[in-house]
Amino acid sequence: MDILLVGGLLLVIMMVLLSGGVWIAMTLAICGWVGQAFFTDTQPGKNLFSAFWESNASWELAALPLFIWMGEILFRTKLSEEMFEGLRPWLNRVPGRLMHTTILGCGIFGSVSGSSAATCATISKVALPELLKRGYSEKLALGSLATAGTLGILIPPSITMVVYAVAADASIIRIFLAGFLPGILLMMLFSGYIMWWSLRHPDQVPAADPPTTFIEKIKLSRSLIPCAALIVFVCWVLIAGYATATECAAYGVVGALALAAWSRSLTWSNFWEGLMGTTRSSCMIMFILAGAAFLTKTMAFTGIPRELAEWVNAMHLSPLALIGVLTVVYLILGTALDGISMIVLTSAVVLPMIQKAGFDLIWFGIFIILLVEIAEVTPPVGFNLFVLQNMTGKDSNTIARAAMPFFACLVVCIVLVTVFPQIVTILPDMVMGVDQ
Template sequence: MGLLEIGGLLLFIMLLMLGGGVWIAMTLAIVGWVGQAYFTNTQPGLNLFSSFWETASSWELAALPLFIWMGEILYRTKLSEQMFDGLSPWLSKVPGRLMHTTILGCGIFGSVSGSSAATCATIAKVALPELDRRGYDKSLALGSLSAAGGLGILIPPSITMVVYAVAADTSVIRLFLAGFLPGFLLMGLFSGYIIWWSLRHPDKVPPAELPTTFWQKIHRSGSLIPCGLLIVFIVWVLVAGIATATECAAWGVVGSLAIAAAGRSLTWQNFWQGLVGATRVSCMIMFILAGAAFLTKTMAFTGIPRELAEYVQSLNLSPYGLIAVLVVVYLILGTALDGISMIMLTSAVILPLIEKAGFDLVWFGIFIIMLIEIAEITPPVGFNLFVLQNMTGIDSNRIARMTLPFFGCMVLAIVLITVFPDIVTSLPNWFMGVER
């Protein structure tokens, strides 16, 4: 049996188990076990243990539960309600109104967390209850959250960008700078769809609040100042190199607790509930990550990603033909691998092809990261879908259908940066003083 046939068989087993209601993490681990036990000469038991240990002991992932706890604090105190009260008068005349807070929140928090899972989970904790309470369409809210959560790895800083920069031997700073404009582009496309949807379905959007004067808006926005200062502080210490992402997450928790305590909305009860909730969500995410890490090892041992990359090389395509095929290849890989694994397992073969075709490696890094964003909302292993499924109880395939319009926005963004590569390269070229 060829490697691609083995990959198809493993994908079929995964779909069968997910359709049968098996836990996501267990499905990933079982498929990984089958792949190693029957199609490699390695020891699946030893690799299973090492995968779970490496995931649980990862220093980079220490930021994940802290950022989730920060979201729990915002959710269980009055801070989230104050944030929405502060934003609502400014968005009252924009079609979609507070629905845009999911996009803005993911964009802002994504610049702090660097993780799509943390961004999706944190903003969902804050936004979903408020939007539901105010009568906004839940399908649109879940779809926008699932897609916008991917901004966590596109808007710098991003662990995925660092991994790609090392693999491609390119500048991390240039890659970070290159992520801003595509990130804003995606936010604009997402908000544009929400505006279009709201104009088509005015009956599903809650009525606008009573008109307010400019000074009334300023007064109501005063509730945004504490959380705004906290976000600015976290971004500043991170960009200035004073603290790592994990340390920033810890500062975020401390700052959230301090703001909640100062506003007299922090009690022992909601403190404990927030801690338990963050523990539950973090364990769920870590368990899924461990299963995905084990499946990734299976992919590496079988050599399926490398086989796929070498097949692309053998096609001798034109530059844009190569890009079109790579879109399909990475979307297929995204159904079974996490983003970092996709980069590490294919870079040795793909990057020389990209250089030979005349593409900028910084541009290609953003291209891959945007494809990884799409993989985050693509079944069967769409990680943002799993996060929202476990937080809401709604089936991941149903959430995936809600995300389809935003999927289209992401595909459009990839087309735009391919046709107009300056969207990616202009900012790093200008900032770093590179002549065009």
């Protein structure tokens, strides 16, 4: 059977199972099992156990439940409410007001966690209840959280960036530096859309508070200082090299517990509820990761990603046409694979094509990471859609529709870095030199 036909069949099975209400992780695992059992000579049972173990037996993954626990503590002890109250006077005159905290929070937290799932889950836990309580648009909040959560893999440090640097034999530091300006650009695009939407729908944004002086703003923001200090500390110890991402997550949990105890809002009840909430969210995400890992093995055994890449190579396209076709190919792969798998399974064929066409490998690294971000919010296997679906009970297609305007912002960002590659290359060239 034609290999692309196999891919289409697996995609149809996935859509049928998801629409029938089958658990997301089980759907991914079933598709992986069908692919291996009927279209390869390998043993699906053995690969199932190895995929589940390999996907979760990771020291780096230990940061995920810790960061989620940090968000649970901030949410359940009312520290998040104090944080929003402290931000309110500073964003009072900005169109969209507190809605911008989703973008800012995901950007800052993404630089600490390096994980799209952890960023989306943690900021959603903290921000979504507060925004809804204050009367902000649920659709806008869900869309911004789904897409801004992807900043976790664009703003350094990022596990996906490390994987690409190893695959491309490129400098990890240069890749990290290259991600900063596109990350800031994407945050500006997201916030710009929120401002535009808010000006067009003033009736769906809470009314502004009375004007306050600078001194009054400082007084109203006193409750913001503890949480801000915790975030700055966690970022600083990571950037300064004093701790790994996992250790930073542990510091964040200890700091959040200390702040909650200091503010006398920590009780045995909300401590236990936060712990159980963390367990449920972490198990959900890790179960989905395991199912995705098994499906990735199926893709590797069937050779679908390599077949697509070799098909593109055989077309002998011009440089810009090559980029256009690769964009389509990676978007297709993003409907069934996670970002790291997309890079690993195609790099052996794609990277030589990119070098031959004269593109900078550092630039292409950021380009492909932006495509991975789009994959995170693309049905049927948009990982951030799954995270929000399990956290809010909303259907993933509903969340995907809410994310469409922000999806367009991602596309605009890709176009801008393609037309103006200096957005990616200028910072690493300035810091490390052009020839390094």
